[in-house]
Amino acid sequence: MLPIAGLIIGIILGLVFKIPVPPAYVRYLGIAILAALDSSFGGLRASLEKTFEDRLFVTGFFFNTLMAAFIVYVGDQLGIGELYLAAVVAFGVRLFRNLGIIRRYIF
Amino acid sequence: MKVPKFSLPKGHLSLAIILLILGVLLSTSFNTHRNLSRTTTESRKKGLIDVVNELETERDDLRKRLISLNKELSQYEKKAADEEGVLASYTEELDSLKLDAGLSAVTGPGVQVTMADSPQIPIGKDPNNYIIHDYDLRVVVNALWAGGAEAITINNQRLISTSSIRCAGNTILVNYIRLASPYEIKAIGSPDRLVKALEQNNEVKSLLKGYAKAFALDIDINEASNLKLPGYKGSIGIKYARVDEGD
Numbered sequence: 001m002l003p004i005a006g007l008i009i010g011i012i013l014g015l016v017f018k019i020p021v022p023p024a025y026v027r028y029l030g031i032a033i034l035a036a037l038d039s040s041f042g043g044l045r046a047s048l049e050k051t052f053e054d055r056l057f058v059t060g061f062f063f064n065t066l067m068a069a070f071i072v073y074v075g076d077q078l079g080i081g082e083l084y085l086a087a088v089v090a091f092g093v094r095l096f097r098n099l100g101i102i103r104r105y106i107f
Numbered sequence: 108m109k110v111p112k113f114s115l116p117k118g119h120l121s122l123a124i125i126l127l128i129l130g131v132l133l134s135t136s137f138n139t140h141r142n143l144s145r146t147t148t149e150s151r152k153k154g155l156i157d158v159v160n161e162l163e164t165e166r167d168d169l170r171k172r173l174i175s176l177n178k179e180l181s182q183y184e185k186k187a188a189d190e191e192g193v194l195a196s197y198t199e200e201l202d203s204l205k206l207d208a209g210l211s212a213v214t215g216p217g218v219q220v221t222m223a224d225s226p227q228i229p230i231g232k233d234p235n236n237y238i239i240h241d242y243d244l245r246v247v248v249n250a251l252w253a254g255g256a257e258a259i260t261i262n263n264q265r266l267i268s269t270s271s272i273r274c275a276g277n278t279i280l281v282n283y284i285r286l287a288s289p290y291e292i293k294a295i296g297s298p299d300r301l302v303k304a305l306e307q308n309n310e311v312k313s314l315l316k317g318y319a320k321a322f323a324l325d326i327d328i329n330e331a332s333n334l335k336l337p338g339y340k341g342s343i344g345i346k347y348a349r350v351d352e353g354d
Contacts (some may be wrong), residue, residue: 006123010130014138019131021139029136036129043122054121061125 027084028069034091035065041098048105064091174340209267211338213258215295216331218302220247223289223325236322239288241274243318244281246310247292248272254304256294258336262286265339282341289325298330 021029039061046052068087075083188198205211222244225237244261251259259266264281266272271280278285294301305311305328319326 002119003122003126006125006127007130010127010132011134012130013127014131014134018138019135021135026136026139029132029139033129033132033136036125036132040122040126040129043125047122058121058125061128 027072031068031072031084031087031091032065034088034095035068036061038091038095038098039064041095041102045098045101045105048102170340173342205338209258209265209339212336213295213338214333214335215257216298217256217293217295217334218251218298218305219327219329219331219334220251220292220294220305221289221325221327221329222247222292225323226325227323236318237324238277239279239290239324241272241279243314244272244279244290244292246308246314247305250305250308250311251292251294251296251301253308254294254296254301256296256301258295260293260336262291263337265337267339267343269343269345270339282339293331293334293336295334295336298332302328302330 039057042060043052043057046057068091071087072084075081075086184198184201188195202211206213222239224239228234228237248259248261248266261272261281264270264284264286266281270282273280275285278287279290280286315326318324
C-alpha cells in the first residue's frame, strides 16, 4: 500500500506545486519519467521474484535517470538528437519486458 | 506450494520514495505539456488574428458611423444654408475647402493606372520581385501629383494631406486600409499632362520599361474622360498642428 500512496502523494505534490519547466528541458523531463518508470517496474518485478534489494533499486533508479539525461545532453551538444531516441528505445524495451514478466507472476 | 503473491514484502519504503519521485515527475510533465500546448505559436497566432479581425470590424463599424454622422452633418449644413441666407456664403466656402481638402467626391477627366502583381512567380525566384510594392505606388502617385493631378485615389482610397502609402506584410496600407493587387490609381487632371508626367518621370520609366518587363508586372496607363473619385471617408484628427495666427 505504501508505494501506491507514495505515487499518489507525488502526483498531488507535482500538481500542487506546479514546478515550472523551461521548454528546452521538456525532453529531459520525458527521459527522466521513462527512467523512473523503468526502475519502478524493475523494482516491482524484482520484489515479485524475491530478489529485491534496496540498495540496487535506489542506486539503479538514480544512475539510470542521470545517465539517460546525460546521454540526451551529449546528443544535444553533438547535434545528435537521435541519441535521445536510443535512450527512449532502450527504456521502452526494458519496460515492456518487465511488464511481461510481472504479468506472468500475477496471472 | 508457494504461490508468489502480489505483495511487496521487502523495500516498501524505497519503492514508495521512488514512486513519489515518479509521481512528481509525471504531474510536472503533465502540467508542462498542458501549458506548452496552450501557448504554442500557432494558438498565439490564432489569438492575434482574432484580435486583428475584431478590431477591423470595430473600425469598420466606426467608419460607417462616421460616414452617417458626416451625412447628417451635411444635411444640417444644407438645412442651415436654406434657412439663413447669411450662412449660404459660409457653406459655399466650406464646400470649396472640402474640395481642396479632398473630402468631397469629385468627377472629371484624368488617367487611370492599373498595377497588378505578376500572375505567376517562377519557382526558385525571389517572389519579392514579382509583386507591386508600396514604393511602386508612391512613384506613380508622385509623378501624377507632379503632373498636376487634383485628386488621386488608390482602390477608391482618396489621398489627402495626411495620407501615407506603406507596406504592411503582404498588403499595402493606404489611409490605414489594407489594399491588395490589382491596384487601381485614378487621378483627375489634364489627361495629356498626367500621361506626359508619367512618361517623363525617370522612376516610372524604369518601373515600366525595366521591372514590369523583367518580372511580368501588369501595368496599364489609360486616359479617361470621366472619372468618379470618392472623397476621403476617415477621420483626420489633427491634434498637434495649430493655425499660426501670425502668418
